[in-house]
Amino acid sequence: MAEGFPMARAGEVIGLLGGSFDPAHEGHAHITREALKRFGLTRIWWLVSPGNPIKARGPAPLASRMARARALMRHPRVEITDIEAHLGTRYTAETLRHLMARYPGVRFVWLMGADNLAQFHRWQDWRGIMSSVPIGVMARPGDRISARMSPAARVFAAARIAGRASHLLGRADAPAWCFVNVPMVAQSSTAIRAAGGWSGADTGPHGILSSAP
Numbered sequence: 001m002a003e004g005f006p007m008a009r010a011g012e013v014i015g016l017l018g019g020s021f022d023p024a025h026e027g028h029a030h031i032t033r034e035a036l037k038r039f040g041l042t043r044i045w046w047l048v049s050p051g052n053p054i055k056a057r058g059p060a061p062l063a064s065r066m067a068r069a070r071a072l073m074r075h076p077r078v079e080i081t082d083i084e085a086h087l088g089t090r091y092t093a094e095t096l097r098h099l100m101a102r103y104p105g106v107r108f109v110w111l112m113g114a115d116n117l118a119q120f121h122r123w124q125d126w127r128g129i130m131s132s133v134p135i136g137v138m139a140r141p142g143d144r145i146s147a148r149m150s151p152a153a154r155v156f157a158a159a160r161i162a163g164r165a166s167h168l169l170g171r172a173d174a175p176a177w178c179f180v181n182v183p184m185v186a187q188s189s190t191a192i193r194a195a196g197g198w199s200g201a202d203t204g205p206h207g208i209l210s211s212a213p
């Protein structure tokens with residue numbers, strides 16, 4: 001497997017958590033552990049984005065965000081990747097097309113917090129994404145209602161799997177999505193940056209910021 005691309009065996013069910021991770025925080029780690037428990041996944045890959053295509057603000061350098069993510073999220077079934085930088089992609093639809101072609105026989109599930117489902121209809125080819133991979137959505141403070149009432153949730157209402165059947169998501173055929181009401185962690189990268197807890201360059205001698213809240 002080429003540099004930057006993890007190994008995966010046919011039959012695996014891999015959850016993809018895409019994000020700016022500017023910086024990674026306990027909310028990311030928490031939803032990752034919950035997704036592993038709830039969606040019938042064998043592993044999760046974090047896709048640390050070169051830059052969200054619809055966020056105006058440019059993120060901290062990818063190398064700093066990767067280092068912070070690796071220091072924060074240590075789990076035998078989780079891999080921190082910069083796959084999109086290697087592929088030269090920023091749009092999720094395009095990333096998924098590449099991954100499905102590169103890993104035949106592997107099932108991918110897109111993971112996101114409720115805030116992203118609320119905005120999902122703004123993503124490039126969002127209907128195509130819904131129709132190509134199952135999507136696991138996790139509750140986030142302030143966004144549970146807006147996510148469930150969102151245009152994407154309404155258009156794909158018939159494809160919704162009930163939260164109590166969430167373990168079926170990984171083996172479901174798209175379109176399929178599931179909202180799970182996980183216990184919520186209120187952290188956000190915005191709050192950490194606002195509190196001055198992330199310079200985007202200095203990850204300290206052990207790769208962990210001493211001042212992060």
Ligand SMILES: Nc1ncnc2c1ncn2[C@@H]1O[C@H](COP(=O)(O)OP(=O)(O)OP(=O)(O)O)[C@@H](O)[C@H]1O
Nearest residue numbers: 019020021027112113116140185186187188189190
């Ligand atoms: N506390 C949280 N609870 C649930 N989902 C979360 C939480 N924090 C981040 N996520 C989800 O993780 C993914 C990556 O998030 P991202 O890296 O943008 O972090 P963020 O805290 O939302 O950043 P920012 O505040 O800069 O927008 C997104 O799908 C987002 O919805």
Ligand SMILES: O=C(O)c1ccc[n+]([C@@H]2O[C@H](COP(=O)([O-])O)[C@@H](O)[C@H]2O)c1
Nearest residue numbers: 018019020049052054091092093123124
């Ligand atoms: O493809 C798109 O149009 C698109 C629009 C907004 C966000 N995304 C992806 O959604 C993920 C979460 O982004 P962020 O910045 O909220 O962490 C990340 O992988 C982005 O590349 C993708």
